[in-house]
Amino acid sequence: MFTTVYGSNPGFEVDEVVAAVAAAPPAVPDAIVNISGTYPHLAVFSNDGEIGIGAVVPWANKLWFVTYPPHAPNGSADKLWMVDSNLRLTAHPASVGCTDANRLIHRESQQLNIGHYFIDSNGTVRAISPSLMPGRLTGSARHLTDPTNKIYIATMEEGLYEVNVHTLAVTQLYEDTNSGGPVGVKANLPGQHGKGLYSSQGRLVYSNNGTGGSLCAWDGTNWTVIESNKFTEVTGPGGIRGNDASDDRLWALGWDTRSVLLRLFERGVWTRYRLPKGSYTHDADHGWYTEWPRIREILDCKLLMHMHGLFYYFPKGFSVTNTGGINPICTYLKMPVDYCWWNGQLVMGRDDASTTGGNIWAGQSHSALWFGQLSDLETWGRPMGFGGIWLNDTVSANTPSEPFLVKGFQRRILHMKHSTAATVNFTLQHDATGSGVWTNLATIAITNSGYGYFIFPAGFDTTWVRLVADRNATGVSAYFHLQNPPQPPTPELFAGIAEATATNGLSAGVLRPQTGNAHTLQFAATVVDANGTLSQAYYEMDGSLQLRRATNTGAEAALRSTYSPANAGFTLDAASVIYTEGTNRFRLPKTLAVYDHPFAFGWPRAAREVVTERQLFHAHGTFYELPLNDSGGFRRVRPITTHGKQISDFASWRGLFVVAGVAAAAATNTHVYRSDDGQAAVWLGDVDDLWRMGPPRGVGGPWKNSPVTNGVPSDPYLMFGYERKELELSHAHSAPVTFTVEIDFAADNSWSEYARFTVAPGQTLRHVFPDGYSAHWVRVKSDTTTIATAQFTYGPAAPQMTSATTLPGCAFQLTFTGNAGESYSVRASEILGIPLAEWFVLGRGVFQTNAATWRDSDINNRPRRFYAISIP
Numbered sequence: 001m002f003t004t005v006y007g008s009n010p011g012f013e014v015d016e017v018v019a020a021v022a023a024a025p026p027a028v029p030d031a032i033v034n035i036s037g038t039y040p041h042l043a044v045f046s047n048d049g050e051i052g053i054g055a056v057v058p059w060a061n062k063l064w065f066v067t068y069p070p071h072a073p074n075g076s077a078d079k080l081w082m083v084d085s086n087l088r089l090t091a092h093p094a095s096v097g098c099t100d101a102n103r104l105i106h107r108e109s110q111q112l113n114i115g116h117y118f119i120d121s122n123g124t125v126r127a128i129s130p131s132l133m134p135g136r137l138t139g140s141a142r143h144l145t146d147p148t149n150k151i152y153i154a155t156m157e158e159g160l161y162e163v164n165v166h167t168l169a170v171t172q173l174y175e176d177t178n179s180g181g182p183v184g185v186k187a188n189l190p191g192q193h194g195k196g197l198y199s200s201q202g203r204l205v206y207s208n209n210g211t212g213g214s215l216c217a218w219d220g221t222n223w224t225v226i227e228s229n230k231f232t233e234v235t236g237p238g239g240i241r242g243n244d245a246s247d248d249r250l251w252a253l254g255w256d257t258r259s260v261l262l263r264l265f266e267r268g269v270w271t272r273y274r275l276p277k278g279s280y281t282h283d284a285d286h287g288w289y290t291e292w293p294r295i296r297e298i299l300d301c302k303l304l305m306h307m308h309g310l311f312y313y314f315p316k317g318f319s320v321t322n323t324g325g326i327n328p329i330c331t332y333l334k335m336p337v338d339y340c341w342w343n344g345q346l347v348m349g350r351d352d353a354s355t356t357g358g359n360i361w362a363g364q365s366h367s368a369l370w371f372g373q374l375s376d377l378e379t380w381g382r383p384m385g386f387g388g389i390w391l392n393d394t395v396s397a398n399t400p401s402e403p404f405l406v407k408g409f410q411r412r413i414l415h416m417k418h419s420t421a422a423t424v425n426f427t428l429q430h431d432a433t434g435s436g437v438w439t440n441l442a443t444i445a446i447t448n449s450g451y452g453y454f455i456f457p458a459g460f461d462t463t464w465v466r467l468v469a470d471r472n473a474t475g476v477s478a479y480f481h482l483q484n485p486p487q488p489p490t491p492e493l494f495a496g497i498a499e500a501t502a503t504n505g506l507s508a509g510v511l512r513p514q515t516g517n518a519h520t521l522q523f524a525a526t527v528v529d530a531n532g533t534l535s536q537a538y539y540e541m542d543g544s545l546q547l548r549r550a551t552n553t554g555a556e557a558a559l560r561s562t563y564s565p566a567n568a569g570f571t572l573d574a575a576s577v578i579y580t581e582g583t584n585r586f587r588l589p590k591t592l593a594v595y596d597h598p599f600a601f602g603w604p605r606a607a608r609e610v611v612t613e614r615q616l617f618h619a620h621g622t623f624y625e626l627p628l629n630d631s632g633g634f635r636r637v638r639p640i641t642t643h644g645k646q647i648s649d650f651a652s653w654r655g656l657f658v659v660a661g662v663a664a665a666a667a668t669n670t671h672v673y674r675s676d677d678g679q680a681a682v683w684l685g686d687v688d689d690l691w692r693m694g695p696p697r698g699v700g701g702p703w704k705n706s707p708v709t710n711g712v713p714s715d716p717y718l719m720f721g722y723e724r725k726e727l728e729l730s731h732a733h734s735a736p737v738t739f740t741v742e743i744d745f746a747a748d749n750s751w752s753e754y755a756r757f758t759v760a761p762g763q764t765l766r767h768v769f770p771d772g773y774s775a776h777w778v779r780v781k782s783d784t785t786t787i788a789t790a791q792f793t794y795g796p797a798a799p800q801m802t803s804a805t806t807l808p809g810c811a812f813q814l815t816f817t818g819n820a821g822e823s824y825s826v827r828a829s830e831i832l833g834i835p836l837a838e839w840f841v842l843g844r845g846v847f848q849t850n851a852a853t854w855r856d857s858d859i860n861n862r863p864r865r866f867y868a869i870s871i872p
Contacts, residue, residue: 028542028544028546029543029544030542030543030544031543031544031545032087033545033670034371034670035656035670035671035684035685035686036656036657036671036684036685036686036688036689037370037371037372037376037686038368038369038370038371038654038655038656038686039087039368039369039371040368040543040545040653040654040655040656041087041089041543042083042087042089042368042369042655043366043367043368043519043654043655044067044079044081044089044366044367044368045364045365045366045517045518045519046067046069046077046078046364046365046366047077047364047365047516048069048070048072048076048077048078048365049069049070049354049355049356049357049365050068050069050070050351050354050355050356050365050612051067051068051069051078051351051354051365051366051367052067052068052101052291052335052337052349052350052351052354052367052612053065053066053067053337053338053349053350053351053367053369054066054067054068054099054100054101054102054115054292054337054338054349055100055101055102055103055114055115055337055338055349056338056339056340056342056347056348056349056369057103057105057112057114057240057340058340058341058342058343058347059105059112059119059121059123060112060119060120060121060122060123061084061085061123062082062083062084062123063082063083063084063340063342063343063347064080064081064082064083064112064114064119065080065081065083065114065338065349065369066078066079066080066081066100066101066114066115066117067079067081067367068098068099068100068101068136069097069099069365070099070354070356071099071136071178072097072098072099072136073098073099073130073134073135073136073155073157073176073178073179073180073181074098074130074131074134074179074180074181075096075097075098075129075130075131076097076098076099077097078095078097078098078099078100079091079092079095079097080092080094080095080114080115080117080125080127083369085343092117092125094117094125094126094127095127096116096127096128096129096130097130098115098116098130098135098136098137099136099137099156100114100115100116100136100137100138101115101137101138101139101291101292101337101338102114102115102137102138102139102140102153102154102197103115103140103240103338104140104141104142104151104240104241104242105240105241106142106151106165107241107242108147108148108149108165109165109166111165113140113151113153113163113165115137116128116129116130116133116137118165118168126168128163128168128170132170133153133161133163133170134155134159134176134179134180134181134182135155135156135157135159135161135176135178135179135181136155136156136157136178136179137153137154137155137156138154138155138156138194138195138196138197138292139153139154139194139195139196139197139198139206139234140152140153140154140197141154141197141198141199141204141242142199142242142243143162143199144199144202144203144204144219144220145220147199147242149164149165149166150162150163150164150165151163151165152173152197152199152204153197154194154197154206155176155179155194156178156193156194156195157176157177157178157179157192157194158174158175158176158177158186158187158188158189158194158206158208159172159174159175159176159177159179159181160172160173160174160187160206160218161173172184173185174186174187187216187223189206189208189214189216189223189225190208190212190213190214190216190225190228191208191209191210191211191212191213191214191230191287192208192210192211192286192287193208193209193210193211193213193286193287193288194206194207194208194210195207195208195209195231195232195233195234195287195290195292196231196232196233196234196235196252196253196292197234198234198235198236198242198243198250199242199243200236200243200248200249200250200265201248201250201265201267201268202219203217203218203219204217204218204219204220205217205218205226205234205250205252205265206218206234207231207232207233207234207252207254208230208231208287209230209231209232209254209287209290210230210285210286210287210288211285211286211287212228212229212230212285213228213229213230213231213254213287214226214227214228214229214231215227215229215231215234215252215254215263226263226270227254227263227270227272229254229255229256229261230254230255230256230285230287231252231253231254231261231263232253232254232290232292232293232307233251233252233253233292233293233294233295233305233307234250234251234252234253235250235251235294235295235296236248236249236250236251237249237316237317239296239297239303240296240297249264249265249266249318249319250264250265250266251263251264251265251295251318252265253293253295253305253307255277255282255283255307255308257283257391258274258387258388258389258390258391258479259274259275259276259277259387259388259389259404260274260275260276260277260307260308260310260387261273261274261275262274262275264318264319264320266319266320269320271320272402273323273402273403273404273405273464274387274388274389274402274403274404274405275307275310275312275326275385275387275404275405276310276385276386276387276404276405276480276482277308277309277310277385277386277387278308278309278310278331278332278383278384278385279308279309279310279331279614279625279627279638280627280631280632280636280638280747281309281613281614281625281627281628281631281636282308282309282631283308283627283631283632283636284628284630284631285630286630288613289613289614289628289631290308291335291336291337291351292337292338293305293306293307293308294306294336294337294338294339295314296338296339296340297316298339298340298341298346298374299341301316302374303315303316304329304339304374305326306332306336309331309332309385310328310329310330310331310332310383310385311328311329311330311331311332311336311377311380312326312327312328312329313325313326313327313329314326320436321435321436322434322435323403323431323434323436323463323464324407324433324434324435324463325434326405326407326463327407327408328383328385328407328408328409329374329377329378329383330377330378330379330380330381330382330383331380331381331382331383331384331385331691332377332380332381332688333381333611333614333616333625333640333687333688333690334350334352334370334611334686334687334688335350335351335352335611335612335613335614336348336349336350337349337350337351345371345372345373346371346372346373346374346376346377347369347370347371348369348370348371348372349367349369350367350368350369350370350655351367351612352366352367352368352611352612352652352655353365353366353367353513353518353609353610353611353612353652353653354612354613356612356613357613357628359609360563361512361563361608361609361610361651361652362513362518362609362652363512363513363514363515363516363517363518364513364514364515364516364517364518365518366513366518366653366654366655367655368654368655368656369655370655370686379487379691379692380487380688380691381487381640381688381691382483382484382485382486382487382691383408383409383482383484384409384482384483384484384721385409385480385482386479386480386481386482386720386746386776387404387479387480388404388477388478388479388480388746389401389402389404389466389467389478389479390467390476390477390478390479391477391479391746391748392475392476392477392750393475393476393477394472394473394474394475394476395418395469395472395473395474395476396469396472397469397470397471397472397473398468398469398470399468399469400429400438400466400467400468401466401467401468401478402466403431403464403465403466404464404465404466404480405463405464406456406462406463406464406465406480406482407462407463407464408484409482409483409484410458410483410484410485411456411482411483411484411771411772411774412455412456412480412481412482412483412772413453413454413455413456413480413481413772413773413774414428414444414453414454414455414456414465414478414479414480415451415453415477415478415479415480415481415743415745415746415752415775416444416446416451416452416453416454416476416477416478416479417446417450417451417452417475417476417477417752418446418449418450418473418474418475418476418477419449419474419475419476420448420449420471420472420473420474420475420476421448421449422448422471423445423446423447423448423450424445424446424469424470424471424473424476425443425444425445425446425469425470425471426443426444426445426446426467426468426469426470426478427440427442427443427444427467427468427470428440428441428442428443428444428454428465428466428467429441429465429466429467429468430462430463430464430465430466431462431463431464431465431466432461432462432463433463434463434464438466441462441465442454449475451752451753451754453773455770455771455772455773456772458771458772477745477746477750479745479746481720481745481774481775483723483772483774485723485796485797486691486695486696486723486796487691487692487695488692488822489692489693489694489695489822490692490693493671493685493689493692494643494645494671494683494689494692494693495666496662496663496666496667496669496671496672496681496683497643497645497646497647497659497661497662497663497666497683498645498646498661498662498663499644499645499646499663500592500594500595500621500644500645500646501592501594502646502663503528503532503600504528504529504530504531504532505528505529505530505663505664505665506527506528506646506661506662506663506664507525507526507527507528507660507661507662507664507679507680507681508525508526508528508599508600508601508646508648508649508660508661509523509524509525509526509559509601509648509649509660509680510523510524510559510560510563510564510605510648510649510660511523511649511650511651511653511658511660511682512559512563512651513651513652513653514540514555518653518654519542519543519654520540520541520542521540521541521542521651521653521654521658521682522538522539522540522552522555522556522559523538523539523540523541523547523559523660523680523682524536524538524555524556524559524560524564525537525538525539525660525675525679525680526600526601526602526648527679527680528600528601529664530664532600534600534601535679536560537549537675537677537679537680538550538551538552538555538556538559539675539680540552541673541682543654545673545684546673546676547673547674547675547676547680547681547682548675548676549675549676549677549679564602565602565603565604565605565606566603567603568598568603568604568606568619569603569605569606569607569618569619570588570606570619570620572590572596572620573704574704574705574706575587575700575701575702575703575704575706575791576588576589576590576700576701576702576704576717577589577590577619577620577700578715579617579619579634581633581634581635584634584635585715585716586634586635586637586715586716586717586718586777587700587701587702587715587716587717587718588619588620588622588624588698588700588717588718589620589622589696589697589698589699589700589718589722589792589794590620590698590699590700591620591621591622591642591644591697591698591699592620592621592644595620595621599646599648601648602648604618604646604647604648604649604661605618605647605648605649605650606618606619607626608649608650608651609652610650610651610652610657610687611652611687613628614626614627614628614631615627615628616640616650616687617634617637618647618650620698621642621643621644621645622639622640622641622642622643622696622698623639623640623641623643623690623693624637624638624639624640625637625638625640632747635716635747635748635749635776635777636747636776637718638720638721639696639718639720639721639722640690640691640696640721641690641691641692641693641694641695641696642693642694642695642696642697642698643690643693643694644694645661645693646661647659647660647661648660648661649661652687655686656684656685656686657684657685657686657687657689657690658682658683658684659682659683659684659685660682660683661683662674662680662681662682662683664681666681668681670684671683671684671685672684695722695723695795695796696721696722696794697722697794697795697796698722698794698795699791699792699793699794700717700791700792701717701727701780701789701790701791701792702714702715702716702717702779702780702790703780703788703789703790703791704789704791705732705787705788705789706787706788706789707785707786707787708782708785708786708787708788709782709785710782710783710784710785711781711782711783712781713742713751713779713780713781714779714780714781714790715779716744716777716778716779717777717778717779717792718776718777719743719774719775719776719777719778719792719794720747720774720775720776720777722774722794722795723794723795723796723797724768724771724793724794724795724796724797724798725768725769725773725792725793725794726766726767726768726769726792726793726794727741727766727767727768727769727790727791727792728764728765728766728767728789728790728791728792728793729757729759729764729765729767729780729788729789729790730759730763730764730765730788730789731759731761731782731784731786731787731788731789732786732787732788733761733784733786733787734761735761735784736758736759736760736761737758737759737782737783737784737786737788738756738757738758738759738782738783738784739756739757739758739759739780739781739782739783739788739790740753740755740756740780740781740782740783741753741754741755741756741757741778741779741780742754742778742779742780742781743775743776743777743778743779744775744776744777744778744779745775745776746776747776747777751779754775754778755767771797778792795871796818796822796871797818798871799816799817799818799824799869799870799871800816800817800818800869801814801815801816801867801869802815802816802817802851803815804867807855809857811855811856811857812855812856812865813853813854813855813856814826814853814854814855814856814867814869815851815852815853816851816852816853816854816869817851817852818847818851818852818869818871822846822847822871823844823845823846823847823871823872824844824845824846824847824852824869824870824871824872825841825843825844825869825870825871825872826841826842826843826844826845826854826867826868826869827839827840827841827842827867827868827869827870828840828842828856828865828866828867828868829865829866829868830864830865830866831866832866836868836870839866839868842854842856844872
């Protein structure tokens with residue numbers, strides 16, 4: 001800068017001018033703030049295609065974790081990280097990188113082995129060079145014959161090493177087949193993507209979840225294949241420290257096309273159980289999309305388990321004689337990799353945002369830790385899942401199936417079908433507590449090559465179920481849908497996000513972490529002022545969480561062109577939302593009419609990867625979880641929330657979920673961050689906050705005054721993930737028309753007949769599906785070529801009147817149930833037959849819990865009165 005003795009702007013000419021170099025303003029430090037469980041200053045970044053947090057362990061008064069890239073068997077820029085009690089993050093100078101997720105506490109030497117590192121009880125770190133132990137280290141386990149001095153470390157490509165914990169001398173037992181390391185004996189096991197390793201009952205058990213996968217055991221000399229299926233976690237009651245000889249049980253997690261698998265190895269015998277899946281996004285056969293599912297002790301005798309989109313409490317005493325105690329906690333969207341208890345909190349390492357697979361939206365790979373309490377998990381998605389005992393299988397007569405877990409779900413339906421040319425009777429049995437005592441619950445008779453379903457009685461409490469067929473049968477499927485009431489909405493959490501109907505007073509735009517430097521979030525904003533006038537501005541946010549007006553012409557231009565939605569990402573007709581994937585068309589519900597057209601800023605973002613290797617799909621005010629194509633693609637989509645907001649874009653940044661589309665009147669708080677010029681703002685939270693925006697709902701269907709052809713099925717219309725389901729059928733034909741409603745319960749394009757409905761000319765038939773009924777897709781066929789309508793209304797479960805009581809003084813009190821957070825109306829009429837909309841509204845309220853009461857003090861004046869509860 002230039003100045004004079006009279007100042008920098010004296011107002012007259014001077015002869016002596018002093019030139020000085022002004023120091024750059026000091027960098028603003030990162031904000032240390034907890035936003036929905038994430039401290040964004042603890043995010044880690046990488047120029048590789050991925051930076052997952054592979055293992056987290058509290059040790060030597062610090063929290064330690066390692067990060068991993070996709071494929072680095074010979075070293076990488078990834079680090080061994082330390083977090084102290086003041087939440088300071090430090091990379092250890094001995095870091096050697098690699099794709100590691102192994103961890104074991106060696107009891108005898110009091111060392112933590114994590115990745116390529118050995119850390120003593122004082123925090124001293126020793127590292128083994130990847131040149132001496134190449135491979136993607138996936139598991140560490142106690143030694144079979146010399147546990148005092150040695151451990152085993154396995155790689156994802158079947159390498160197996162023996163490491164002396166004192167000298168760190170490495171002996172290669174089996175060659176890692178993908179690192180270019182020393183040639184040696186090959187294990188030649190099924191699968192291509194190793195995951196778990198654990199010692200139990202004189203065997204070293206190794207799991208593999210890639211391309212078929214396997215669960216194998218090694219006795220110190222030979223390998224035995226226990227099962228050819230995709231397996232991940234292998235552990236036991238001893239957890240990260242290894243089993244004691246007094247209790248050497250082993251548990252293994254896996255999956256197949258039907259369900260999640262849980263194997264128990266006890267006293268030399270393997271037993272298998274089945275659990276529901278909570279998400280299809282993990283299903284790709286190559287195994288890349290699961291990361292590292294875990295069963296891990298968090299507190300004394302308190303174990304967490306996660307697999308395929310569901311978290312559970314897992315009983316430490318799980319054994320052949322006591323299989324009770326597996327209780328689902330939540331479903332989730334994030335990708336957990338490991339977790340532990342540290343400084344009074346649950347700490348979770350996750351794989352948040354990766355550039356693998358050409359994901360241009362991440363900017364740079366980055367992930368962050370999550371901190372919370374066990375109770376916080378209960379605020380994520382209410383447990384819901386699906387899965388089968390059989391899926392197009394051949395079944396032997398009088399042979400019980402494997403047990404399937406149904407504990408912890410309030411609404412449960414079992415779909416059944418077969419292709420046998422005779423009626424097959426299936427006995428449904430249940431084990432109430434996991435004691436091994438089985439009791440008959442029902443007999444389900446399925447006629448020749450037919451379909452049927454069984455809805456479990458409301459309030460029926462049991463743990464496991466199994467089936468027994470009375471004859472040999474082929475093409476048998478037995479598939480569950482399991483649900484709970486949705487999470488109550490938390491409107492105050494999202495109050496800053498603009499309502500869908502707002503026409504002024506908001507900022508929207510396009511979000512993206514900066515290419516090659518995701519420390520910075522870029523925001524090309526469109527500001528709609530109080531008069532509805534549009535203007536544009538560009539902002540950046542760094543670790544200080546200050547949203548600053550900036551000038552970056554190139555970045556802003558790219559955001560407004562390359563990264564801005566060119567269209568809706570779906571199409572619409574009068575009937576519903578339409579999504580086309582290849583040659584397949586799928587239909588979804590509509591919500592508010594305002595979503596039929598672009599907003600002032602343009603179309604909202606339709607699809608984006610905000611969790612590594614799966615996408616969010618956003619259409620007509622509803623967010624959905626969308627698997628990648630190799631996990632089933634759109635056919636396996638599931639709804640998360642219907643929000644009624646004006647969300648223009650959403651992104652993953654520093655472990656957070658970022659939303660653009662904030663009201664100008666929104667107050668700044670721990671979720672709303674306003675720009676330095678006051679014109680724009682973003683909302684910061686966690687992607688699993690979405691479960692609290694409101695339950696999925698909507699109206700739509702395959703037809704609305706649509707031309708239909710005799711016998712030609714409609715497009716599939718989504719049914720999964722909604723509560724109350726109602727169908728309306730009508731047509732324009734001069735004679736009765738019979739409609740066949742078909743369902744696909746396993747999201748595999750296999751269809752079964754649910755029911756047939758004959759509709760007279762001029763009639764609208766209304767059918768309410770039974771409470772608890774759920775399938776993934778539904779479609780309709782007509783037996784007549786005509787103009788027809790098939791429309792579904794989905795929403796929260798209808799309120800139920802539970803009691804009506806006359807109080808002293810003759811007041812009349814109603815008690816009714818509903819969903820917490822949902823609005824309701826109390827209606828009354830003296831005429832029963834008139835439409836509900838014409839009933840008088842006595843009052844309105846909001847369910848604070850799942851039950852409410854209403855007192856009618858005017859009953860003396862109107863002694864003949866009928867009551868109804870409606871939403872709204």
